[in-house]
Amino acid sequence: MSGFHALIPAAGSGSRMRSARPKQYLELNGLPVIAHTLAALSRDARVDRLVVVLSPDDMEWDSHDWSAWQDRLLVLRCGGATRAETVLNGLGAMAEWCVADDWVLVHDAARPCLPGDALARLLDEAAQDAVGGLLAVPVADTLKRADAEFRVEATVPRTGLWQAQTPQMFRHGVLRDALRAAGADMTDEASAIEQRGLRPRLVECDSRNLKVTYPQDLRLASLILEHLND
Ligand code: CTP
Ligand code: MG
16 A cells, blocks of 8 residues: 655745744744644644655754654755755655655645644545645635736636645655656646646645745634634
8 A cells, every 4th residue: 555655845934924034933832833734744644754854054943842753754954945846855865765656745834724634635535536636725705817007907707716735645756757847936746747737636625724924824823723623
């Protein structure tokens, strides 16, 4: 049977957060953001490894206590200049011990509020799929396309539109080939898979699985975490 490994890109600087430290280390309900991310992923016993990919310049990882996850945790310091490069470098290092058919769940370090039931659904549904899949949310708001003067040029029908989240779950070999071919600018793994002519499955999640991007997101994440497992 194929294994399930989580790959957590954590080599970003968090520029939109405008904080002195990378956002994955900012305090959230008493712990670094990424500690909540690791806790959420490790709550499902099927996820057998947590592979964290740091920047080679990371100054902070070693100053925290990660012993709660030490049996499953593998830390790599091979992050790249873009998220796609970080993921590709991580996949390269994983190739030493995982096989091409193993499933890799790529999950942003900055998504600390991943609900356990959504993770379970992804593992159930994507593993039954020939390609794999990703968590995503159907778009709720009416969408506008803007011109250069910030005036509405058109209303875009939202039917069939989804917002991509993570985890995004694909087989190690297929994902590595797809990212190698796609180049460094892909903002998610599914885009690279789509460029190969494959069609990832969408598994429904909700807005609790937010990516902490702007300063106000931290407060929201704090409130979500307080009630996540109610
Ligand atoms: N990431 C990474 N390597 C990079 C860039 C991003 O591993 N070179 C990771 C981030 O650490 C984060 C995830 O990819 O966990 C999602 O990216 P994003 O939210 O864009 O994080 P940052 O790039 O750190 O933030 P910003 O774009 O605001 O600078
Ligand atoms: Mg970024």
